[in-house]
Amino acid sequence: MLINKRLILAHFWLAFAGFGLALLLGEWQMFIRSPLHAWIGNPELYYRSVTAHGSAMAYVFPTLVAMGFGYAITEAALKRPMIGPRWAWLGFALVAIGTVVAMVPVALGHASVLYTFYPPMIGSPFYYIGVVIVVIGSWIWVALMSVNLYAWKRDNPGQPVPLAMFSNVAGSYLWAWTAVGAAIELIFLILPAALGFTTTIDAGLSRVFFSWTLHAIVYFWLFPTYIAYYTIVPRAIGGRLYSDAMGRLAFILFLIVSMPIGVHHLFMDPEVGSGFKFMHSVFTAFVALPTLLTVFTICASVEIAARLRGGKGALGWITALPWRNPIMLATAFSFIMLGFGGAGGLINMSYQLDSTIHNTQWITGHFHLIFGGAIVIMYFAIAYDLWPHLTGRALASFGLMRLQLATWFVGMMVLTFPWHWVGILGMPRRMAFYDYTDPALAAQAASVIASVIGGAILVISGALFIIVLIRGQLAPRVDAGPYRFSVAVHEPRRVPAALNGFPLWLALMIGLTVVNYGFPIANLAALSNTAVPIVPVGTGR
């Protein structure tokens, strides 16, 4: 039962429009830095593009997907009209306005500081204000998810919350808490400098606050993907979810261990003590737990579907799967990329191994493989699955969908594997210019060209995706029926209070954040001589 279809479609279309533009910028960046193109002569243009690409892909695109998908889940899973659609439109408007406010100064070259802000560099205040507006818009979504959940629980005492809604609200709570770090950094440290109230900034403290956001935000991006694994995939391929409780446990674990781990982005920074770095490293390792639980549960669910379709043997059932089904294909591609990306992540999270790949193209390869690959390919699957229910029109281009998903997978592999490789060779990331005529860099030229080709394949795939959706908007009207989520092998009749609500897990999330971040932040905030002069960016004379 989807009622606010225009609201959800608006979120998805704005998300995918921003995604398409940012995708073009990404490939342009690859191309002009490669041996295929002469040095453009102005690094500022490159950094301007990276700032736009990163801000759109990290702050706007996944946030809008999570919001739109969240509203769809609220209505479809709770089977009743959503409370507060006007507030939802306000949240959408804030995200849209914030995006414009942030992107205009970036386009003018007044805020080429990259989406990670990099204090003491300081750009136009409008860039930061725009990002804050986007976050405020998304917090309206967080509040709405919570209000809708509790209204439903009040009307259905003792009933298990549907898994889709449970995980959706978990994702919104994670986002609410993880965004606090960057919000503190922006409002109390960066904006006073950008607005001219101070001329110095505590760059170390700023970076600690940003790390608070920087890693858990990845799990916020990941939530729609994992929700799709559990609540869309088994239904779409004609099977059943192996375990409902396992799903709840996985999302709860993400809620707890996503937060106290961000300092693994600061292993090479001097301002945090080695003891805390070790603790963050340990908790980062535990993030593998919910992912391994998920891989097990989804593989088991897929096997159920295969055996229901007549699959036999220890591994022979794999051939019985509906491989021509785009959702099946997307899930398989997503798992492969998640596997490789996760393996690379084990290097990043290890306190010592990290030093070999710190700030190299390995990192760029890693997060593109995980986010751009494993996560975004499931965003495509979510859109394909929801589209007929949102537009009331058939989405019939199955061949095109399969081609789109396959090109995205191939493109992402061809883009990121050479990136990992040149990273091991020592190629730094976020550099505007590489002199491939130098013998020390010449060996990397072929790998970089391969990456450019991978990026070009991704651009083609992105265009195919938009074409499929537009064709869906123009197709003849059909009745797609009610939107359904996966059914578990054993549907929950009663679940323990702990697995049906969040107070305990939110308490643990906040408690662990305080344990792992409290002292480093207090220690840095108490030091008096840590501020450095700001470096204004793009302000001209």
Added chain:
Amino acid sequence: MSDETAALSPRDKWFRASVAITAGIAIVAAAVGFIWLPPFQAGARFQGVWNAICQAAGLAQPAPTAAEVVTAGYKTTGVVFTPGMFQGAGAESVGRGATLALRCTMCHGARGMSQANSPNLAGQYAAVVYKELRDYKSGARTSAIMQPLVVGLSDQDMRDLAAYYDYLPRPPAYHPASAGPPPEIVVSGATMRNIPPCAACHGGLDNKTGSPWLDGQPAPYIKAQLEAFKNGTRRNDISEQMRNVARNMTPDEIDAAARYYSSQPP
């Protein structure tokens, strides 16, 4: 809400198990990270459990008293720049600067445009003029001509002079097309020799606080300064930035950069 808060009671088995497991992991991780591992690190600073904990927690500690403080064997610049340092210099400051500048006209021209291969000062950033005057006065930068002239200048005099030259209009930047594209060293630097592009600080691509604007400066002056940085006779650059750059530049690159920046309207 009883359903909600039930899980928060210490009697709930989920509460007991989850809190115990989480706390157990945190305690073991902390014991390893704060007590067991620190002594394996080199150096005597990790002796003793309490000291190890403090170090691993990242507490700032004063440098060991026995350590030798390294200082340069020559006078270094004492100027510290902060953004906005010269904002808000009024017309009064410019006027005082114009009067004081009368004694500079012999070399730097009546309106800051030199005819004598001395630097053009018209339109130069206030921060740059102020810093060089301060360095001449402190002896961080040496010149038989400039040093006697700055002896009597107060800090306010130097700020006024800086404001005046900042106020004067710049000559238009002019790089004749016939001179070809800007040299590699200006727009790209030499990454593998650790030389950033000249234009990244000195105008063209970007400006950095304290770096002079070089367009239209006389070629002999630019060349002489690069060579002075290279052979260490000029040492007032902050953190040896220019000395490190100039040392790695070839004579051809020095010539190319000087020629490019000096190209003037005919």
